Amino acid sequence: MEKILVIEDDIYISEMLCELLKQHNYAPIAAYSGTEALLLLPQGGFSLVLLDLMLPGKTGEEVLAEIRGGLSVPVIVLTARTDKETTTQLLRSGADDYIAKPFDNNELLARIDVQLRRAAPPKSEMAQLRHKDMVLDLDGFDALVDGKKAGLSKREFEILRLMMSHPNKVFTKNNLYESVWGGEFWGDDNTINVHISKLRGKLHALSPDTEYIQTVWGIGFKMSE
Amino acid sequence: MEKILVIEDDIYISEMLCELLKQHNYAPIAAYSGTEALLLLPQGGFSLVLLDLMLPGKTGEEVLAEIRGGLSVPVIVLTARTDKETTTQLLRSGADDYIAKPFDNNELLARIDVQLRRAAPPKSEMAQLRHKDMVLDLDGFDALVDGKKAGLSKREFEILRLMMSHPNKVFTKNNLYESVWGGEFWGDDNTINVHISKLRGKLHALSPDTEYIQTVWGIGFKMSE
């Protein structure tokens, strides 16, 4: 969950902000002065800073300058002054965005979204397949359930990739053998069964109550409904 | 010089924009319709898009959707509608920022600045990649662990640079060979293994207890978790 530092001296506004952020699944941390903010910031872990301009201790401008001196966290400034002079100056001095007080909750959330999306390391590719709560990471060659890795072997991964790219198809052993092993299927082969078993075992370890691979008796296997 | 695509059907505004951009050392390219923009975009090279919402051919919203479908170029929308509804929707649907028409030149320039700064991380930061306690110094062509140099060879450095720029991806030997050696991979080649081994040896000398490069059996290598 993304930690957001809320730098705002007005307790009423601060609480309102934190409440709003919590409701939208962020983890807000409140700082009530510029100095307090500068104490909290180096401990890191913040994905974004919401900064009120008028602060006791240090002004928002000073805080902004110090943040920009050493950190790359995105900063959205809350300001009552919306004249072009001020806002332009703000953007120039390192703010990533600003929003006028009083602000609209949805616009604030949208702007937070944009900054977080921007700041997030550019995911090289969203190369992934999904099935229920499992993600098959095609770059990482592994399956994940809420971030936990299954540790698939190559064959296991390839079976899953094949099946997940056609989630409604039932794969015969013949199908699987030809795609994954790349040869013709010799009827009396138990290899696939063993691999499916291992695969289920690894997925089961991540999420004991979910069935991912379904047996279709007399035919083969498919991804569960 | 940064190329900026100006998508605006009003010739007067378009020229004014291009003139402003030229004066500030950008290279503006004008598109006078959504369809024209979509023809120009794939040819790439644009650092930023200025998008008017009301367009002939395709609406701005459609153009925005198509851009977001495949490109990561930042988009600033020019809009006359500034109600929260519209602007929030814009940001949600992939715009990076918007500016109200008629706009203030300085504010526009500031916002362009912000987006370009965001899109192209500052070079000082670009000049290094980090992984655990190791820093890959792209200027110095070497890896460092608390200031100590690994003394990488060219190939070793390039392997590490490739892998560290996609820290979650598993690189097959094919991947590595094609990127680092620049040719096609000849399956029975042990060269990469030897280089990885040497590389690990040098990193190990700097930090004996840290694993930097992880083997993914049957597939390839990746940066360790």
Add this chain to the structure above:
DNA sequence: AATAAAGTTTAAGACTTTTTTAAGATTTAA
């Protein structure tokens, strides 16, 4: 309910891939 057929699981050995070492070939730098 008994039987046959199909699927599942386990464990051990076969097999493949990776690691390491060392020597020879090639490239780079002085």
Add this chain to the structure above:
DNA sequence: TTAAATCTTAAAAAAGTCTTAAACTTTATT
């Protein structure tokens, strides 16, 4: 041109995966 560094090849050792086989379980059929 020579010396040094780097790269490639080769081979043996180490590590991990895959297949086989056998015992067990579930499902379908008579």
